[in-house]
Amino acid sequence: MKALSLAMLCFMCLFGEIYVGIPGGYKDVFVKMINKYNSTHKIKVNALYGPMGVLMAQAKLNNLDVILGDREKLQKNVFKNFVKLGYGKLVILTKEKLKCVNEINNLKRLALPNPKGTTYGKAAAEAFKNLHLHPNTVIVSLMPQGINYLKISQCDGAVANKTQEVLLKKRFYALEIPQKYYNTIVIGFCVLHKNRGAEDFIKFLSSPEIEKYLQGYGI
Secondary structure, eight states, X not given: OHHHHHHHHHHHHHHTEEEEEEEGGGHHHHHHXXXXXXXXXXXXXXXXXXXXXXXXXXXXXXXXXEXXXXXXXXXXXTOOOEEEEEEEOEEEEESSOOSSGGGGGGOSOEEEEOTTTOHHHHHHHHHHHHHTOOOOEEEESSHHHHHHHHHTTSOXXXXXXXXXXXXXXTTOEEEEOOGGGSOOEEEEEXXXXXXHHHHHHHHHHTSHHHHHHHHTTTO
C-alpha cells in the first residue's frame, strides 16, 4: 500500500496534476467548474467521484491532495485543514407535494440513508426526533440509492439535500427542513498535501464568482 501511495504521488508531481476527491452526489455541480479551472491553470485538477467512504480510504493512502465533504465527518477522520465552502441543507424529495413537515408522517415509504454512516441520514434522524415525527422509513446505504428508489417508485419520499433538489427540480417536489431541527452541516474541502496546485485550486474555490455558483446549487 505504501509503495502504491508513493507511486501515485510521484505520478502527480511528474504530470503536474492534483487529485481531488468529490462525493458522487456533487459530480454534476463540479464537472463544469473543474473544466473551467483546468482551462486557465497549468496544474490540472483530476477529480475522483465516488462514495465518501471510498474517498476517505484513498485519502488515508495519500492518493488525494484535496477532499470534499462535511466538516464533522472529515475532522473525525483526522483531516484537519478544512476550508469552508458553504452549508448543507436537508430536504425531503417527494412525488406529491407536502404542505408541512407533519405530512412526512403520511408518506407510505421514506428512503432514509443510514443515520449511523451518512451525513444527511443522521441529520434527518435528528430532525424527526426534534419534530416528534415517526415516518415509515426504509433504510438505504447512501442518499443516491434512496433517490433511485424514489425514481422507480419503490418509495414515495427520499431524504436528500438542497443540491439534489436543484438537480432534480423538474422531477420531484421538495420540502426543506428548517435548519434549527438538526446540527449544522458545514461543507468544504480539506487540503491533504500542501502544494502549489492545491493552493491554487482552493483560492479559485474561494472566489466570489464560485461562491455565487455554489449557492445556486444549494451549498
